Amino acid sequence: MKKLLLPALLAFASLAAQAQTPCPAAGAVVSVGTGTSAVAGFEITSNTTWTSNNIYLLNGFVYVNSGVTLTIQPGTIIKGSLPNKGALIIRQGGMLMAEGTPTQPIVFTSNQPAGQRNPGDWGGVVIVGRAPTNLPAVTNVEGGVVATFGGPNANLPNDNSGVLRYVRIEYPGVDFLPNSEINGLTLCGVGSGTTIDHVQVTGSGDDSFEWFGGTVNAKYLISLAGTDDDFDTDNGFSGRVQFGISIRDPRRGDIATGGVSNGFESDNDATGTNNTPLTSAVFTNMSVFMGTTPAAAAPFNNSAGALIRRNSAQSIFNSVFAGRPFALELNSQTNGNTQTNAQSGALAFQNNVLAGYTPRVSRATGGSITGFNIRSFVGADNDTARTVVALGLNADNFAFEGNCTNNKSCAPAFELPAASILNTGAGFTNAKLTGAGNGGPNSTFDVVTYRGAFGATNWATGWTNFNPQITCYNVAGQTLSNREVVNAPLQALTVSPNPTQGAATLGFDVKRATVATVRVVDMMGREVATVLNAGKLAAGPQALALPATLAPGVYLATVTTGDAVQSVRFVVTQ
Known part of the structure; x- marks a missing residue:
């Protein structure tokens, strides 16, 4: 999460300026909201369906109330208002049924025309559930949202807030208040009965994905060209996440004083207390990439592949990190000691490949506890001696949104080449993973041999868009990215x-x-x-x-x- 980000100073430094097949003028849209930025917003109070033959505009904060289901048909386009900070918020007890398909993804995007879209053009999607957090009292959702979560009555680990599948969220992340932003996808106390898979967040003005407590599991996540953290966990999040990739633009990141942008950022809570449940999410088969070109630009602070701090016990397995100054940083400067969690095994970091980190692959900050050595901790169970070239990946795997201007398809070939070292080396023997695929709490995990988000199959094919800057979103039902590109002036x-x-x-x-x-x-x-x-x-x-x-x-x-x-x-x- 970002701290003290300068309001409204989110620069999208590189816009793809390609022309595309002619885009018709924007027609009538179905406006949903108050038409103002008032936080009270507009409430959906009865079951509602948004259909793919319409284009919808989130014209301010739009709330789905408890007991109400909002269904969004496959292929539906939903745009967010920039001046009115459009956002979709599912309150506790409400449900969002947004189930796209590989050929008809659902798209939440900017209302700005092609070529003029920027991070923070609208709010984002916020889902609030009734699953446990470590917040002792009922707490307001960040970003000025009129919704609460946490407290003693948030005790439904299997709570169901609906389905989010084959969904793209583009240019969200508005700064509503200083130090209180809306992320691309914000999940507050969301339960494991909720289904989340195949979700791409592109060009978020804050974090791409952030979990505040809860137990929800997720698969097949893409964070592309975000501004702050890619995957941020807090307040006792204990879900299981498999198959995710983040690709950074090295020129963009948190410009706050003292702020940093990380692949993962994990806290038990804001002050590192011992409140339970501890943040203990388990991530496996993640790819965290940042290319070396173009050169990183100050004052953007792209820091660690994974920053785990403030008494978090988050674990990461079978993943690959390349780019950034450090692969792993354990910070123990606040109450509660993340290094103690690593020493006890509550926090695990195993079977990962950390490529191109010279001379330092990891660091411990905020002081070290007796007997703990960060280099020994990382070196014992991970591959730390590889170069980025030695990974054997296709070059476009590091292509952030904006540098694929001259690639007509702009669809990275993520499937692993046969010679890649990532094809083998995964392990599922740690107790946090055992039982994967065989029932029990870890049954959501698939046992695979490869490390990183992709094996022989590219699950990002078709439904994704790696250059939404040039995409025409003025035709209802047309949500696949534009592939036909002509020579632009x-x-x-x-x-x-x-x-x-x-x-x-x-x-x-x-x-x-x-x-x-x-x-x-x-x-x-x-x-x-x-x-x-x-x-x-x-x-x-x-x-x-x-x-x-x-x-x-x-x-x-x-x-x-x-x-x-x-x-x-x-x-x-x-």
Whole structure:
């Protein structure tokens, strides 16, 4: 979770500027909500079905009340309002039946047009259940949401909040209040009766997935180009998660003072108490990737593949980590000692491959307990000596949203090549995994031989979208990502550095000679500068200096040609 993130300063530094098959103008949508950002929002009070022949707009906070079921048909498009911070919240006792299919996924996305979408364009999806947490009192959900969870009456471990299957959530994560954000998918006290699988969160302005307590299990999760943490667990979450991947853009992350962005971040609670149940989630077969190009940009703080702290006892097995400064960080600076949990076996980290971490694969922070050595702990049961190349993965496995501009399909080949070292080495003998596939509490786990999220089959094929920036969402029922891409006059808009404290450069490629106008506008749409007025540009890369005297704030650099308009958001700091 993010701390003190500068409000509204989430820069999407690289927008894919491809043209695509013509997108019709947006037609009528079914607006659901109050049309304001008031937290009281709009309440759905009777069973409701959203159908795929409509496009829906979350026009503010939309609540599904207790005893009410919201059913969303396969292939339905739901957009979130930017000015009104649209969000869908399922309260305790409510149910969301969002069951897409591999060929008709359900899509929650930005209401902004293609080429102008950014992290934090809307709120996200919040599900609140009645499963146990370690919160002693009833607690408000983060992000200004009018819903509560936790406390002594949250005692239904098998609570059922519905189904979330074959679902994409794109550009969510609005900063509603300082230090109180909505994530892509927020799960508060959600029970194991709930089904969650095949969910992709892309371009979240905060965490992609966050669990606050609860017992829900999940499979087949994708976190793509998130801003803060990919998989965040707190408040006694004890579910089981298998097959997930995170792919980071090294130029984006938490820009808060002292903030860090991690693949995993896990706390028992905010102050590291001994409140029970301890956070003891078990993750297996996860892939946590961050490429080395482009170079990471300060002040974005992409830190650990997994940061486990504040008395958490979360365990990770059979996974692969590549990129970031550290694979594993155990932090014990607050009450309750995560290192003690590692020493006792309550926290396990085994059969993982940690590739390319030179010279340090792990670190212990906040002080160490007597007899505990982080390098020995990690080195005893994990493969720490591999390079990223030695993994034998396809190069596009590190392709974050935005760098696949020139790939027409933009669909990474995640299936393992036969020569990959990840094809073998998985183990399911630890007590936290035994019984996998054979009944009992671990029966949700599938026993596989490979490490990481993928084996010979690419379960991300078809229903996913790795470049939603260019996708047309104006036709009801059309939720598969656009595959037919034509040569665009503009390619790969970037602002560097981003954020900037002064001078910055707008870069882009022109595929053929054209005439362009380049303007800078603020977030109210007011033009503040003209960089180029009907200037002739030859084919090839372009680099235009942006004004160095802009006041601190968020801006759009907009390039207009005869057949395209593309924008990139950038931040000016003090």
